Amino acid sequence: MGLRSTALALLGATLATSASAAPVSTAEQIRKLEARVNAAYAANDLATYFTFYADDLRALYPEGPTTLPAYKAEWTAFIQGGGGIVSFKDTDMQIQVSPAGDSAVASYLATVATRTPGKGVVTSQFSETDVWFKRSGHWKIVEIHYSENPASPK
Numbered sequence: 001m002g003l004r005s006t007a008l009a010l011l012g013a014t015l016a017t018s019a020s021a022a023p024v025s026t027a028e029q030i031r032k033l034e035a036r037v038n039a040a041y042a043a044n045d046l047a048t049y050f051t052f053y054a055d056d057l058r059a060l061y062p063e064g065p066t067t068l069p070a071y072k073a074e075w076t077a078f079i080q081g082g083g084g085i086v087s088f089k090d091t092d093m094q095i096q097v098s099p100a101g102d103s104a105v106a107s108y109l110a111t112v113a114t115r116t117p118g119k120g121v122v123t124s125q126f127s128e129t130d131v132w133f134k135r136s137g138h139w140k141i142v143e144i145h146y147s148e149n150p151a152s153p154k
Contacts, residue, residue, distance in 0.1 A: 027095040030104045030132055033139055034093065037130075038110075042088035044079055046072075054133065054140035061146050086113040086121050090128075102134045109149070125149045 024032075033052065040049035050072055057068040066074070078084075093108040106129070113123040131143035 026097045026101050030095050030106055034106050042085050044084045052141055054142045059144045062148050082117040084115050086115050088112050104132045106130045
């Protein structure tokens with residue numbers, strides 16, 4: 001291979017590497033994190049699921065506000081007692097990023113089928129908003145608001 005061919009090959013490899021190493025936008029990072037946290041939730045994988053939350057989490061659920069330790073205890077007991085998520089699907093995901101790029105809000109609709117011991121499986125739709133902060137280089141959910149949508153009129 002001649003010098004010119006070698007130089008062109010190296011230039012092509014460098015450009016290909018640079019293109020593939022392009023930074024992922026904050027919105028895309030959050031979208032990927034949402035996919036991962038929701039997959040862990042759907043799989044009832046509590047060990048993975050709870051890694052997405054900040055220690056100072058504030059959660060607003062239909063049952064009322066809670067903290068990460070209380071949520072972990074309650075959800076772990078629910079799963080260990082035979083409850084769990086049967087299916088989960090999110091739609092209409094919207095991501096808003098702060099001007100500084102260190103916080104983001106993800107909001108979407110969630111259709112969830114939940115198995116509750118003694119009650120069977122119930123499918124409901126929720127509106128969810130997750131607030132993400134980037135702290136020490138890591139994204140964590142610091143606030144979540146999860147509310148059931150009323151049934152559509154028939």
